[in-house]
Amino acid sequence: MKRGMTLILSVLVSAVLVGCGQQPSGQTVPQTPETTEAAAHVHVYTTETVPASCTSPGYVLHSCACGDSYRTDEVPQLEHTYTRSRLDATCTEGGGLLYTCACGDSYIERTSPPLGHDYQQAEPVPPQGNQRGYTENVCTRCGDTYRGKFTWTNEAMGAYFDDAAFIGDSLTYMLFQYNNSVHPMGNVTFLCRGGVSVHSLLIGQRALTYRGKEYAPEDALKACGAKKVFIMLGINDAPWAGVDKTIENLQEMVRRILEVNPDMEIFLQACSPILKSAEERTMPNNAYYDLNRGIEALAKEKGYHYVDITTNLKLPDGSLIPEYCNDSFAHLNPAGCEVWVNAIKEYVYEENLYDPE
Ligand SMILES: [Zn+2]
Ligand SMILES: [Zn+2]
Ligand SMILES: [Zn+2]
Known part of the structure; x- marks a missing residue:
């Protein structure tokens, strides 16, 4: 009904407004009942020239007040200048x-390339009580800062080590001596012996001593009642047995430890680096680096802790900082042992393993 009326009206209007509905080309659209409604309006186009820019093409825009528009004379977008x-x-x-x-x-x-930061170390801030000390590093160019070389008091976290034992060779023996003089690790037990290797302990050629008696590592831990063991071994193995065999043996040693002491918390430590000048008669530091990567991978795979104690002990080339060495090889002096202990305490802190409260 409504549509019919509109149609009638449109036909009437179209009879008056001749020429409506013409296309821009000038062609007349055939009049049909469907198109007569649009034919009620005659487009009147105004033109505007839009120049090409480096973000859009140029063209002439023809637009009618009704909203209808079309483009001609398109030119491509310009190059950026x-x-x-x-x-x-x-x-x-x-x-x-x-x-x-x-x-x-x-x-x-x-x-x-980027210049990289040029950090200079400020005076170390000493530790206090259970608060760690640190060294602020400040970039001389941009002012960027970061804290590193964290230090701890001898008292801090001491109790954490009351049920801990250290297994190792002569490197760990130096830590034993250091601990005896300044006591940074509570009532910790040392099960270390110069010259031992993972291999010699595994085959029973060498043993660890606890209170005057000799034991295999797993039995020594049982005898001393330790709940945590920090192991640093491999420096006497890797030069002749190779990294892979050393890691395999270390895995076997830990397996035996857990067999006898199922609840033992295992901490595998990275082997400390050696002096650059000692590389020739043992093996290069990058081989120790491979050994440590192997120890780390073993720890990750088995869910043991991996404590990289080497970070603040080595030069950029990976060799031991001479000021931390007490011989011509690798054994750490008290200053080096202090760095070692700080690395362990820092790990315990970062991993939230100990709550001093
Ligand atoms: Zn129009
Ligand atoms: Zn541009
Ligand atoms: Zn910078």
Whole structure:
């Protein structure tokens, strides 16, 4: 009903407004009942020339007040026009050339790598009570800071080590002596013996001593009642047995320890580095690095702790800092042992293993 009325009205209007419904091309659209409604309006186009820019093409826009529009004379988008400026390298960004277009588009051509931070160490802040000490490192260029070389008082966390035992060779013996003089680890037990290797302990060629008696590692731990064991072994194995065999033997040693002491918490320590000058008669530090990666992988696989005590003991080339050595090889002096203990306490702290309250 309603549609019928509209149609009648449209036909009437179209009879008056001749020429409506013409396309831009000038062709007349055949009049049908469906198109006569649009034919009630004659488009009147105004033209506007939109120039091409580097972000859009150019064209002539023809638009009618009714909203209808179309484009002609399209020209392609222009190239960007870049101006070039020099970028100096910073700590974190490389140097190069910056190309910028007025439209905001830009790109960088790198010509040099980032400079990297130039950190200088401030005076160490000493530890106090259960608060750790630290050294602030400040970049001389950008002011970026980070804290490192965390230190702990001898009293801090001492009780954590009351039920801990250390198994090791002559390297650990140095820690035993250090602990005897300054007592940073409570009533810790040392089960160490110079020259022992994982291999010699496994085959029973060597033994560990506890209160004057000799034991295999797993039995020594049972005898002393330890609940945690910190092991550092491998430096007497790897040079001749190779890394893979050493790791395999270490795994077997831990297996035996857990067989006899099922609740033992296992801490595998990285072997401490050796002096650069000692590499020739043992093995290069990068081989010890491989050994430590192997120990770390074993710990990860089996869910043991891995304590990398080497971070603050070595030079950038991976060798032992000479100031921490008390011989021409690898044994740590008290200053080196202090770094060692701090690394262990830092691990205990970071892993939330001990609550001093
Ligand atoms: Zn129109
Ligand atoms: Zn542009
Ligand atoms: Zn910086």
